[in-house]
Amino acid sequence: MIVLMAQWSVADLLAHADRLGLHPIAGPVTGARVERVDIAELGGLDALEAGTLAIVPAHENPAPYLVDVALRRASARGVAGLVFTTDLTLAETAVSLAERGGVAVLSAPAAKLSDLAVAIDRLLSGGASETMTRAAYAIERATAAAGLADASVDDVLLAASQALGVPFSLVDDPAVTWADNDAVCVGEVPIGRLVAAAPSGVAAPDGVAPEGAAPDGATALVGPVVASLASRVAQRHVRDRFAPTRSRADLIVELVLAESARVDGFVGQAAQLGFPLQLSHVVGWLKPTGLTDPDARPPRSVEPALELFALELVAAREEMWHIAFIQDDLLIVSTESHGAGDHQRRLREVATRIQRHAGTLAGPDWAYTLGLGTPQLGAAGLRQSAAEARIAAESAVAAGRPGDVELTDVTGLRRVLLDLYASPISRNLLGDILAPLDALGPERSATAVRTLLSYLSHRNSLAQAARELNLHPNAVGYRLKRIREVLQLDLDDPDTRFSVELACRVRLLGASRH
Known part of the structure; x- marks a missing residue:
């Protein structure tokens, strides 16, 4: 000993x-x-x-x-x-x-x-009196440093170190939690652990302080206060640094969720916030899925930690980036001049790193599926790319591939359907056609829509629909009888048949887990 x-x-x-x-x-x-x-x-x-x-x-x-x-x-x-x-x-x-x-x-x-x-x-x-005197002085100096308008975490640690005579430093520690009294956090997101060197004047017989030596009384008193002050300074720094980006992210969420008629109204707001909405945008949509409980929500600690990681990740990049949450889903928006090459590739490079970090934060019971939209111009283009990315992510989940990276297929009919799905008005109009089926309940309604689409896409052929659905033609005929009764539509009329088929395709394209 x-x-x-x-x-x-x-x-x-x-x-x-x-x-x-x-x-x-x-x-x-x-x-x-x-x-x-x-x-x-x-x-x-x-x-x-x-x-x-x-x-x-x-x-x-x-x-x-x-x-x-x-x-x-x-x-x-x-x-x-x-x-x-x-x-x-x-x-x-x-x-x-x-x-x-x-x-x-x-x-x-x-x-x-x-x-x-x-x-x-x-x-x-030493003694209690000296301990309190040293601690009070170090807290006073650290508090004064934290109160400066341009203070940094390093400034707070330096002031405390000089006043106490004990060097403080901030070290990475994956095991630290926001509740630890030596944790330095931004909100509830730990960014490191406060570590104090061995107290001045305490040494082993060979003159070297032993590793892991317990801090002296003053250091033990000052440490939690310094960690708290450093946390406040870090929070203020992040707030000031990313406040414009977060304001623009709020605008992006409103734009993505708004009706098409309101899109033009966002141009002025975007200009005031310094967001060049007229440029080219490409969107990644990151969707969490509970592997053991599909209805569960991700841990509450994931969102702030993931946002901070993503903002720090893109801060030094040349492109303009925004990180926004819609419920538990994360939107990653990259903005560049029109015609910039490899725009989607650069989005994927960043988004996949965020995807991996999200999985680390949430744990093995969660998968984060990434959908990537295509570069699009202007406000309507941003909405379009977001819709593409969302549908790509939801399609991968629906197909049993949670955790994958899914690119948007922008050729042929699927591109037309994506355009329709991106428009809330078009989506609502087509949704009204199938609305009576929703009264059957989610599972029976989804089965009815798939049966109806198979029947219509094979030119009202019961036999071909039966082969696709792996059913007997009589079973398909029985289902269609019930569907006709519920919809009260003439499925032999070409115009009606076209609109119903289109409604079915848009419905299934946007379904997340049916």
Whole structure:
């Protein structure tokens, strides 16, 4: 077992220079061991024991020859150092004597003699009083640093380190949680753990502080406060840094969810927020799926942590990026000038990293499916790309491929259906045709829509529909009889047949888990 002993040097005292008001003038500031502090006149140094830090009372600088004599006596007695309470300036001979004799010369021009002696004595002896004094001073300095308008986390840690004499640092730790008292967080998202070095003046017999040594009392008191202050500064920094991006993200959510008739109204708002809506946009849609419980929602901690990760990830990229949530789904929007090459590839590069991180945050019971839209121009194009991305993600989930990356098929009929699905008005009009089937319940309604589509797409052939559905023709005929009764439509009329088939295709295209 290693027994830790308090071993203070002049260098350890200078680690508390701000609080004590000490300034090194001459002589060595490392290595000299300080065992006690005393107040002594220059002529009384012969009475001091070795290892004493002598505070010399004076209202003005002593004569140079007196300082030279005092330094010779201090060196002979093994005095650790001399502290003058004046703004001392030494002659060259005194500087040389201090160096050769191993006597540190310090000044504390703003300090009160008795207060300085008591403060240093408490520091050397430790105890509850010194612990509280050190802690209060470090908290005061850290709070002042955090209150500056342009403060950073490093500024807070530096102020606390200098005031306490214990270096603080922020380290990555995957195990840290927002509830830990040494966690530094943005909101409830941990960004690191606050770590303090071994206390000044505490060392093992070989002079090296043992790894994992418990912090001293003052450090233990100050640590949680510094972590909290650093968290507030980090939160403010993130808020100020990403506030414009988040405001534009809110606008994107409104645009994606709005009726088509309102699209033009977003152009002015976007211009005010500095969002070039007239450029080209491509959207990724990240959709979570519970693998054990499809109806469950992702852990509450995932969304803020994922947003912060994504914002930090794209902050240094040349393209304009926005991260927005619609319920539990995440929209990743990349904006560039029209005609920029590989626009979708760059979106995929970023979005797949966000997808992987989402899976790490949520755990093995969750899969995040990524749908990628195509680059589109303007406000309507952004809505179109978002609809493509959403349908791609939902189609992959519906096909039993949660966790995949799905690109939009933009050829032929599917592209036409995507255009219809992207328009709420068109979607609602087509949805009204099949609305009577919804009264049958979700499962029976979905079965009816698939049966109806198979029948209509095979030109009203019961036999071909039966082969596709793996049913007997009579079973298909029975289903269609019920469907006709519910819809009250003439499925032999060409126009009706076309509109119903189109409605079925759009319905199934947008279904997420049917």
